[in-house]
Amino acid sequence: MQKFWRTALMVAGFGGIVALSLWFGLKTPFFPVAASGEAELSDELFRRMAVIAGVLFCLVQGALLVSMVRFRQRPGDNGDGLAEKENVLLEFAWTAAPVAIVLWLSIASFDVYNVMHHDEAAASTPFAHHHMGMATAQASEAPGTSAVTPEDLTAPDANTLRVEVQGMQYAWIFSYPGTEVTTGExxxxxxxxxxxDIHAxxxxxxxxVPQLRIKQDAVPGMDTHLEFTPTVPGEYPVVCAELCGSYHGGMRTQMIVHTVDEFGTWLQTAQAEAQVQPPTIAAIQP
Ligand SMILES: [Cu+2]
Incomplete structure (x- = not known):
């Protein structure tokens, strides 16, 4: 009977730990606003990791606490303790369980990574070729005008918007291929x-950009890229997250997510300005 109660207590304790971890993991209060379509993917992955980490944390700390109290040295006890040699089942379990968890997490993480880092083949759909072909044709017909008009870039069925991103000590420079627009935001x-398309x-x-849950290294001599869909208009901080020199902390700018109309207006203004004067963007050089 005593064994029954001990088992019941262990099962109840484990249930309590799982419930606590679920509550902590699913209600995690650490996230800023989620402003992209992909944010939910990485948040969901984080929540799952938090639940697993919560269970493991409680189990390990719980086992420590129970051992400290139950198996403490009693007065007058100078023995060596139990001569426990091995427990094959236990050793197998504590090796297999982490392997299974890490494997599952790797696969789940890679799924999220794939959504955010399309390869070149996936990005260059036939439609993209068609559209780019049209833009080139327009440019050759009317030399001196921009290949891509604001209407092209804001049409509802328009392609993925491509932006070239150049990271340098200590600024981010953004240029919009097909237009002459180059900006610091x-x-x-x-x-x-x-x-x-990110370069250094x-x-x-x-x-x-924490609010969009996107992060990608810019590596000299290597092209990297990111894809995402902003879902909430607003201004979000763009932060350099790789220690890159003495002014690394100042390497910040803004990402402005416009409504479609606002973006059209901004692009028109920026193009008009670019034609009046070539872009002058100063990077801070110490
Ligand atoms: Cu930097």
């Missing part, structure tokens, strides 16, 4: 898929 329309001029930087 990233402007994008809400609800449209955006592809950033000098050392490794990392393009990070």
């Amino acid at each position: 990233l402007h994008v329309p809400v609800g449209r898929r955006v592809r950033l 001029s000098d050392v490794i930087h990392s393009f990070w």
Whole structure:
């Protein structure tokens, strides 16, 4: 009978730990606003990890606490304790369980990674080729005008918006291929898929926008990219997340997510300005 109660207590304790971990993991209060379509993917992954970590934390700390109290040295006890040699089942379990968890987490993480880092083949759909072909044709017909008009970039069925991102000590420079627009702030329309092609001029930087849950290293000599769909208009901080020099902490700018109309207006203004004067963007050089 005593064995029954001991088992019942252990099962109840484990149930309590799981419930506590679920509550902590699913209600995790650490996230800023989720402003992209992909944010939920990484948040969900984080919550699952938090639940698993919560269970493991409680189990390990609980076992420590129970052992400290139950198996403490009693007065007058100078023995060596139990001569426990091995427990094959236990050793197998504590090896197999972490292997299974890590494998599952790797696969789940890779799924999320794949959504945010399309490869070149996936990005260049036949429609993209068609659209780019049209833009080139327009440019050759009317030399001197921009290949891509604001209407092209804001049309509801328009392609993924491509932006070239250049990281350098200590600034981010954004240019919009097909237009002459180059800016120090990233402007994008809400609800449209955006592809950033990321480069670095000098050392490794990392393009990070916490509210959109996107982060990608910018590596000299290597092209990296990110894809996402902003869902909430607003201004979000762009932060360099890779220590890149003495002014690394100042390597910040803004991502402005516009409504579609606002973006069209911004692009028109920026193009008009670009034609009047070539872009002058100063990076801070110590
Ligand atoms: Cu940097």
